[in-house]
Amino acid sequence: MSADQQGLPSVWTRPQRSRRDQPALSRDQIVSAALELLDAEGIDALSMRKLGTRLNAGATSMYSHVANKDELIELVVDEVYGEIDLTGIDSSTDWRTAVTRLAHGLRNGFLRHPWIASALGQVGMAALGPNLLRLSEALLGVFEEAGYSLQAAEQGMNTVSAYVIGVASTEAATLALLARSGQSQQEWVERFWPVAEQAVQGYPRLRRLYAAQREGFDVDSTRGDSFDEGLACILDGLEARRRLGDG
Amino acid sequence: MSADQQGLPSVWTRPQRSRRDQPALSRDQIVSAALELLDAEGIDALSMRKLGTRLNAGATSMYSHVANKDELIELVVDEVYGEIDLTGIDSSTDWRTAVTRLAHGLRNGFLRHPWIASALGQVGMAALGPNLLRLSEALLGVFEEAGYSLQAAEQGMNTVSAYVIGVASTEAATLALLARSGQSQQEWVERFWPVAEQAVQGYPRLRRLYAAQREGFDVDSTRGDSFDEGLACILDGLEARRRLGDG
DNA sequence: GCGGCGACCGTACAGTGTGCGGAGTAGCGA
């Protein structure tokens, strides 16, 4: 008596479908599926099992294409750097507008993918992803063509990118927190503000600051202005230094 | 026949020790134990169970003092902010040296506790910890007493802290990566550099940069100089803006 | 044809955060 007559899976009843009727897994597919999952549900929801089912694959099937979960995250982070538009950044554009445009690109990338704030800490900036390299090269180029020495260009790049990463990862972390809480921005602000006002008692300057911010309340625009203001301030400092180097 | 005669735990054989022979758990104890654990073994090693055993407590005993693991991390992060020395920051000190000193304090705190790079993303800056508030108030104060308006002071605080957080969390992430790998800094550099050199082919400016850095190699001092240079650049920009506001 | 290689997957293991209910104790009002 054969096994399939007992309803058990056997060589005969088994589907026998080829490995080829599903398109084979590829690194790019894995990375972009992970990116979708991260955007949709945040970093806590990224598990190898969930990623597997999303790809019609087993839980451990990704490990032939990717060494670790950490390595996967590195790849996805670099993918975000890859989204930044570098076209139209050449020697004809004024260096300040070029740097500003790159800075905005980086910041917008972070805001589009707020989970990146959590990912950055796990990965380190030492990741030599091709897209990050491309971005660095472009930024260096902008400074050099504006007349900065290579060392000064590096200094400028480091300063600007540190600033942008500081601002953007902070904003992204807040955004991610908000998304995790499941509340709308409106609800969150309404719940957050009284707490903040309470906490700020006993710190006179912070209290004045909060009081001043209650009126004249336009989150997005003022945030953007503040970012540009800080960036402009850095660029001013850099420009003064270049003139110093020239003289 | 009673249970203890069968070797089972019972009322009679049970140790019966009072809850008081171990000093009771407290929030501060938990936080400082977590800090020790994080410093010793990094963020991946921080689990509630390990923390419990370190405190001679059960796995879930901390939950009466702390809501979440996330909340615990918020508390520990604020503890790090609390380590920053604010003494000697008053109206008599020049604002630039005051800001610089605070910036160094923050950066050193991050470098002392490299796991913080991972923790920051999970927490968001919206954490209204008392120590962060104290630090913000102090920084605001420095700017205000230097003659900045409240809005300008906020702008200055945001710009400087974004820069410092960007630099320091990047450095800290690298440090944490290094610690996790278990290698010495020397080993790591030796293993990392050829890879970087390889990766940098095809990016002429980056290649020149790496070539230039191979000679004149003094990691710590140049890093510190670069940090101060960027900071000074920001302060220059801010100062120019203040003059503008005055005129 | 066939041997090896590499992609894919099922299973398993050690570990995670934390909800729940029970136990024991301190403090407090009567």
Next chain:
DNA sequence: TCGCTACTCCGCACACTGTACGGTCGCCGC
């Protein structure tokens, strides 16, 4: 002095994690 309540602490359980391991199977070079 006696309850009663509130609170701290803990053992257990549950769902879920990353990933090591070994097996199976299609494909490619010999």
